[in-house]
Amino acid sequence: MSTTRMAGPFDEFLADLTQDRRYQQQAVHVKRLPARPARFADPAAPLPPPLAAGLARLSIERLYVHQARALDLARAGRDFVVVTGTASGKTMCYNLPVLERLLAEAAGAPDTGERPARRADQHTRPASRVANQARLIGEPPAGIASSAKALYLFPTKALAQDQRGALVRWAEADAALARVLRPATYDGDTPQHSRRRIRTEANVILSNPDMLHVSVLPHHARWATFFQNLRYIVVDELHQYRGIFGSNVAMVMRRLARVCAHYGSRPQFICSSATIANPGELARSLTGRPCEVLDEDGSPRGPRVFVLWNPPALGRDGLARRSAAMEATDLLVRLVERGVQTIVFTKARVVAELVYRYARERLAKSGKALADKVRAYRGGYLPEERRAIEKALFSGELLGIASTNALELGIDVGSLDAAVLLGFPGTIASTWQQAGRAGRGSRQALTVLVAYNDPIDQYLMHHPEYFFGRPVESAVIDPQNPCILANHLGCAAAELPLAPQDEAVFGPRAREVARILADAGDLTAIDDRFYWSRAEQPSQRTDLRTISNDTFSIVRLCAEAHGEERRLRAAAPHEELCESGAARAEVIGQVDSISAPELVYPNAIYLHEGESYLVRRLDFEGKVAYVERAETDYYTQPVLADRCRIRREDRRKTAPGMAACFGDLTVTWATVALKKIKYYTNENIGQTALDLPAQTLDTTGLWLMVDDDVMEDLRRAGLKAVEGLVGLRNLALVCLPMLAMCDRRDLSGIVESSNTGRPTAFIYDRFLGGLGFAEKGYEMLPELLAMCRRLAAECPCESGCPSCVGLANLRPPIHQDPDLVHGYAIPSKEAALSLLGRLLM
Template identity: 55%
Template sequence: MDARAFLREVTTDRRYRGQVVHVRELPPRDAQYAQPAEPLPQPVASHLQRQGIGQLYRHQADAVDAVRDGKDVVIVTGTASGKTLCYNIPVVSALIENPSARALYIFPTKALAQDQLGHLQKWAADDEIREALRPAVYDGDTPSHNRTKIRSSASVILTNPDMLHVGILPYHGKWHQFLRNLRYIVLDEVHTYRGIFGSHVANVLRRLERLCRHYGSNPQIICCSATIANPLELTGKLTGREMTLIDRDGAPRGRKYFVLWNPPYIDAGENIARRSANVEAVELLCDLVQRKAQTIVFSKARIVAELVYKYATDALRRHPDLAKKIRPYRGGYLPAERREIEQQLFQGKLLAVSATNALELGIDVGSLDAAILVGFPGTICSTWQQAGRAGRSGSDSIVFLLAYNDPIDQYLMRHPEYFFGVPHENAVIDPQNPFILSGQLACACFEKPLSQEDEVYFGPQLEDLAADLEQEGQVHSIDGKRYWRQAEQPSAQVDLRTISQDTYAIVDISQNHRTIGQVDSISAPELVYPEAIYLHEAVPYIVRQLDTQAKIALVEPCEVDYYTQPVLANQCRIIEQRQEKPYRDGRLCYGDLDVTWQTTAFRKIRYYSMELIGQAALDLPAQTLSTTGMWFAPSEPMRQQLGQAGHNPVDAMVGVRNLMLAALPSLAMCDRRDISGQVDSSNLGTPAMFVYDRYNGGVGFAYRGFDLIEEWLKLCWNMVSECPCESGCPSCVGLANLRPPLHQDPDLGAGYPVPDKAAATALLKALLSD
């Protein structure tokens, strides 16, 4: 498509009122090809020929060579650059050369494993390859009567870390042939293995490696990652090996226009209210679809993906042929439905999808002409990954980032140079975190007795933590080996993820109780509370009952002209103070916190006008995160001092809290999503800053901050004083990074204001001066 011409047309349209804030042109790049150092096995070469792949891109050849040299590699190239071939070529070649060889593919989600199974099945359709390549998915959904056969006959197993942890490693005896012959471990989308989840996965991989050694194999590791700041560091910590970076991206790229688009003010003169970003997205989508440009819309909430779809099909009702070529896509659709949409998009049967970040990970949907990001996705990495969905090698593509009327989005609109200059985020993990390692050691001990030699895998804390397990009566030591001494299997009690994997079924009572969708248990009270309107491919269903015991939401179709939005209440309660120490003229505390959130009511919102047409209270149980955290209340004189200097003390505390949340990851080696915080005065009677771990039971992040408070505050000081912004920005005091209201339409909220930089600076100064 001619992106330049499209932009010209849109900006000359009568509806256009100066929305384009900035256009950045990303230049095209020609393909760079290379030959592998040694020719590929003939069946592999002819398969590639048949797929229309005459030559390999440079990074693909690099990867093939490095893997052949026995290196452990991490491949970091752009979206849709053909990363999959970087591992499929070496693996299929190895299987052809040695039919008893095995490979294990690990993906962060079940959906990705299914997607990649499809790719491998294409390879296996070739007569010369079929014998050697026998791929199978082995995850929680694999029927138990198929499992024995898969274990004994599949040559490539596709799974996820959770299944490896709970369903494969504890039963290693059944896998002995597979483990003995394991040649390759493929880890795709490794950038998702960060924070608590990544730290757990790193230890699961060490358990895998330890068992491989036991059974006599030493597999090579091939990782693929989206762009992050530190791929070598991340994969090095994740695998415990020295990794080789493959990043000479040789895939061709067309010209890409990145457009920052800010909806216009609608209150002439007052400049407070802006036009809805959702509605702007719909208009752009319809314009693109009418030009037959294949487009993906990324929304931040499921409800928005549904609304954009509904509005777009309404707007195109005079073009039913176009309207039916658009579909929504989000988490919560049934797997078969998702597969169908992915395939329709890939085959070009769809012109557009209105999606959530469920399509951000590497499911292959082909390359599209345009991407519309409704609101800043929250991280630079996600932004570029979503933007990467648009881009064809031979032609131009276009990406729109639409701003909500939210302080962070508006900051980006005012500072395009900041947006295009800010580096990708670091992915941080800490496999040595004692809380995480302790649980993982229990799992390892169950699998094979622990001995001193296991320090190679688990590091210098092994002895301390194993001694502790012994004190607790979980292990028993005989002749220098520690054995698991409980009937219960430990892995079932160690959750790799911070978010529970439990789901609710959404059941249509008008259709014989057919399950039409699902929702994770944390989200259920925010999405399918009683009388909620649940949109599924824009078909409205009303929720009749939410059964929290059976984990079922009963719904039936309805005809209404509104959708619903939950009203949430959050709070953070001190349960028990465990430690305290004086700090400046206040007291710094650490202890147990209960963080609760609850859907207390819901609102009925009319489509299009967003008019509030009703509200009702709800009586739903609160959800609780029992964790550990630290808190600090600045003294009365300190707050007075701030007030006298013309600062709002609470605003200052919000700014410092945001800085503390931004700085803690580098001190406690966690992901920013693993921690959260609050400023609250209901606990102590005076306003206090709280920072806590977002993991049941806590994992010591806030504790590390409590312990190293001086260093922590200095980091905050450096961040804020070195930030070149004038009065506060997302890189310093601005990005609150709190638990986002996942099921709320950002169009209806105001977001979190950016606190005053000067106030936060003044408070920090007071906290750091003697």
């Protein structure tokens, strides 16, 4: 165990761990991060008295330096992004400017008197009660109305609800604020009967981009007064808007700005983000405007102990390790027994439930009244259940919680003491975000990152300097993706006709794509404008979380008892499938059209929430995969036949032994067979041919062409040269997500020579039109190749394994069981290392 000298309340805990008879050197690195004192500042001009009084009642004596600077920027009319750590008070950076503007505009605005008639009991309600009416708005209180409006956007509904609570506390803190502040959440859970009242009476709307896209912008005429007076657009948790979601939200922001301009307003953007490498670039890409970066964090930070924890190897070769979930459970139990309030972050719902179950059982056996002090927290719980858990955490009633990343964002659950991260979250930025949920404020905190036995986790265990010494990743989005652009141009045209000047809003491709949409019948060109042609709302068919709505439903056939025969016929989800009523259909999941033939082909074993399902039929026309419960001793892997065609080469660079290019690709593949692989032994127990239609994807990618003399040198050395290139491709697919801030399933790769006449490794985005991930690999190629070589060289295997040159199967159904990492055929590790050595000379 490498370590730096530590002192503090977690010393004894770590010392006890290392003395335990079950300890097997799991703590491979311990890092101590020192405390940081608070730094305060005053804004250039004093706060108005109601705000100053409100701060005092909230026990806030002075502003941190970034909060004061944010207020100054807002007063100057600047668009900006605040980039500071978890629990640094970023919310204050947008609440103060908004509240100040509400007060300022109320001071000069006469009371309109337009309010519903009062009931007899409505004469003398205190400010706190007025504030608590805010969710359904209630009538505006007597006083001076403020014409100013603000729109707060959060990536989740839960976060919007939490931040509305923060505004309510402001209203409770000062009567003047209570008179002018009327916040309301507006999301899919908002009752229909409340929506009109919110539109007309609320002056701070808390919502999410999905609701803005599907409900507000298509009906902007109903929101005319709101848009006319909109002063601020707040985009919280900016770092969450990356990849497909971020690219779609960037287009929604452009549509929002266009609608605002139509009503004569130009609201300021205030963004807040966890630490990422390119906050200014991301903010500009999302909002369409330059945004000043405010990254001087004045908040205090307590000392933190950060432990990298590698489960012990189960064999001499180090290829198998003890379950990471069991290691995390053990840490949770030990911490809870010491009264340390702890959160365990997991990657999947089923894992959160398992950790909770195992911890509860362990604590119950200990004889201590602690079993009821732990809970699970994940998506799928009812809102009231989640609120109750959050409240119990905040109050200290709960000591332990096993959660998905649903609690990674800034929902206020009080000050936790320790965070156990079950598996690397995927990015360094997310790792620090999860770690920051413990030790909020100046309290000491413990973070333990428990590694899975997969390539990236093991790389970090062997390279702590990479994690602790490297800046966080860049967030990548591509608003000009042609598919995304086409979807949102249709939405924009339905909102307001597309005019020539809109090219400045949507980019240089807008007119060309609009003409294509007109040729397809979606738009109608009249003079120099384009109008939406169809009866349906285009926003209803555009999902912000996917690149297209071309998805397959996975339908479970549920047979009732008594051994009745299951019948299968084409049917809509949830409809009865046979006359006896013995079987019914239930949608248990969805999969995109690109992945469906690889995941839910006929006779495949599909894993969902820890259960096995046999795929009975894949209906391409109806876009449905029918599955039924099945207990098997094997899982399945698809056998793919694929090829890649270069459509256009955009960029090229050469280096010793190779040429690297980036451009447009067309990838064609089909699932031609399935293999049955026995659990635990990985024995291939059979292969069955399949006849499925080929799939085609137009995307972007990078390709590496290795010089013939390099390949010949490998062959002369007795190595399988092509296997070396396959190993390089596999390593790149593992390492690139650490540079491009994407998921490992966002990328794929092929090795073939039909395009270039020599062996070529292709790495491409698994999204129509590409999203910039492979492009990031092209831009950072030397660093990518160096990382690939380190990962392979330091893996303890002799000839290759799924933790290095073997491509682990990380498709969604397998990935739901993170301790189960079964791979494809393993190429030669020696050949891959020799090839990388030549390319990095």
